[in-house]
Amino acid sequence: MSLRASSEPIRFAYWVPNVSGGLVISKVPQRTSWDAAYNRKLAQIAEEAGFDYALTQIRFTAGYGAEYQHESVAFSHALAAATTRLTVIAAILPGPWNPTLAAKQIATISELTEGRIAINLVSGWFSGEFRAIGEPWLDHDERYRRSEEFLRSLRGIWTQDNFTFRGDFYRYTNYTLKPKPERLPEIFQGGSSRAARDMAARVSDWYFTNGNTPEGIKAQVADLQAKARENGHSVKVGVNAFVIARETEEEARAVLQEIIDHADPDAVKAFGHEVKNAGKASPEGEGNWAKSTFEDLVQYNDGFKTNLIGTPDQIAERIVALKDAGVDLALLAFLHFQEEVKYFGDEVIPRVRALEAARAERAEAA
Structure with missing residues (x-):
C-alpha cells in the first residue's frame, strides 16, 4: 500500500443528474429527476x-435516453x-467554449461561492x-492537443497579468x-487513450478513468504516475462507479x-457505436469503452465494472481496494x-473511514 493511500x-x-434519463440507458423506473429543485435538494x-x-x-443534443439537458456551468453555480x-465541477467542452469565456465564468462563480x-x-x-x-470535429489526438492549450490558457489567464500565449488553437x-x-x-480531465493520459500527466490536477477492476486501474495509475514524475508533475486519480448498496448482495x-x-x-447500441468509434480514432485504436460489453454500456462510463454492488460492508472493502490501487476519488452514480446518496453516507462512508483508520493504525504500529 502506498504512503498516499495510507x-x-x-x-x-x-454525478449530477442535470440530464434526463438518469445515469443508465434503461427504462427501469427511477426516482431521479433532472429538474432544478430535485438537484438542489x-x-x-x-x-x-x-x-x-x-x-x-x-x-447539447438529445440522445440515448437524454432528451432534456441543463447547461453545466449555470447549473453548477446554482448547486x-x-x-x-460542496465543490461543484462544471463540465466544459472546447469548441462550444473558448478559454476566455470559461475563465471569466469560472472566476466569477469562484468569487460568488468562496472558491x-x-x-x-x-x-x-x-x-x-x-x-x-x-x-468542427477534430481528429482524436487533435482534440486532446486543443484541450491542453485550453487548460494552459485558463491557468495563464487566472494567474498572470498581460497574459500572452501563441498556440495552434488559442x-x-x-x-x-x-x-x-x-x-x-x-x-479535472478524463479519457483512457494514450493522448488522454499523457495530457493528464503534463497538466491536469485530476484524471478521471472509466470504471474498472482494481487490477486494471492499478496498471493505468502506474503508467500515469510514471509519466507525471518524468514531467515533474503531480496528478490525482478518480474512477467512475455505479453504486447499488442494499442490505443483501x-x-x-x-x-x-x-x-x-x-x-x-x-x-445502448447507438451509444456504443459512437463512443467506440471515438476510441478507434486514436493512434493506438483504443480508448474508453474499447472493451465494454452491451451490459457495461448500459451505464454511461462503465460504472458496473467497478463492482460497487452489494452490502455496505462489501462496497466499503472494494472502495478501500480501489484506494490501494491508487484511486484518490470515487465518482459515483446511483439509480x-x-x-x-443518503444511504451511502449513512452506511458506506463510515465503514470506509473505519477501514482507513484501522489501516493507518496498523501502518503506524509496523
Missing part, C-alpha cells in the same frame, strides 16, 4: 452525507449556491453533437482578467439485473439518487 482519505463525488443531501464534489454533465461546503467551483475539461466523444451545432496578447480567482480552480444483484433487463437496446 495517509489521505479517499474522497467522494457524485440532492446537493444538500450529498453534502450532509460526506461527499466532497458534484460533477455536472455537458450535453454551489444551495450548499456551503467552490472546478472544471471537468471534456475533449469530446460525440461527433454527431458537434455536427448538429456546427462545430492566442492571447497582453490579456488581463480581473478579478482573478483567489483560489485556483481544480481542473442478492438484493443488489437483482437491482442490477433489472436495470440491464430494461435497457433500451437501440440506444434513485436522493435516497441512495
Whole structure:
C-alpha cells in the first residue's frame, strides 16, 4: 500500500443528474429527476452525507435516453449556491467554449461561492453533437492537443497579468482578467487513450478513468504516475462507479439485473457505436469503452465494472481496494439518487473511514 493511500482519505463525488434519463440507458423506473429543485435538494443531501464534489454533465443534443439537458456551468453555480461546503465541477467542452469565456465564468462563480467551483475539461466523444451545432470535429489526438492549450490558457489567464500565449488553437496578447480567482480552480480531465493520459500527466490536477477492476486501474495509475514524475508533475486519480448498496448482495444483484433487463437496446447500441468509434480514432485504436460489453454500456462510463454492488460492508472493502490501487476519488452514480446518496453516507462512508483508520493504525504500529 502506498504512503498516499495510507495517509489521505479517499474522497467522494457524485454525478449530477442535470440530464434526463438518469445515469443508465434503461427504462427501469427511477426516482431521479433532472429538474432544478430535485438537484438542489440532492446537493444538500450529498453534502450532509460526506461527499466532497458534484460533477455536472455537458450535453447539447438529445440522445440515448437524454432528451432534456441543463447547461453545466449555470447549473453548477446554482448547486454551489444551495450548499456551503460542496465543490461543484462544471463540465466544459472546447469548441462550444473558448478559454476566455470559461475563465471569466469560472472566476466569477469562484468569487460568488468562496472558491467552490472546478472544471471537468471534456475533449469530446460525440461527433454527431458537434455536427448538429456546427462545430468542427477534430481528429482524436487533435482534440486532446486543443484541450491542453485550453487548460494552459485558463491557468495563464487566472494567474498572470498581460497574459500572452501563441498556440495552434488559442492566442492571447497582453490579456488581463480581473478579478482573478483567489483560489485556483481544480481542473479535472478524463479519457483512457494514450493522448488522454499523457495530457493528464503534463497538466491536469485530476484524471478521471472509466470504471474498472482494481487490477486494471492499478496498471493505468502506474503508467500515469510514471509519466507525471518524468514531467515533474503531480496528478490525482478518480474512477467512475455505479453504486447499488442494499442490505443483501442478492438484493443488489437483482437491482442490477433489472436495470440491464430494461435497457433500451437501440440506444445502448447507438451509444456504443459512437463512443467506440471515438476510441478507434486514436493512434493506438483504443480508448474508453474499447472493451465494454452491451451490459457495461448500459451505464454511461462503465460504472458496473467497478463492482460497487452489494452490502455496505462489501462496497466499503472494494472502495478501500480501489484506494490501494491508487484511486484518490470515487465518482459515483446511483439509480434513485436522493435516497441512495443518503444511504451511502449513512452506511458506506463510515465503514470506509473505519477501514482507513484501522489501516493507518496498523501502518503506524509496523
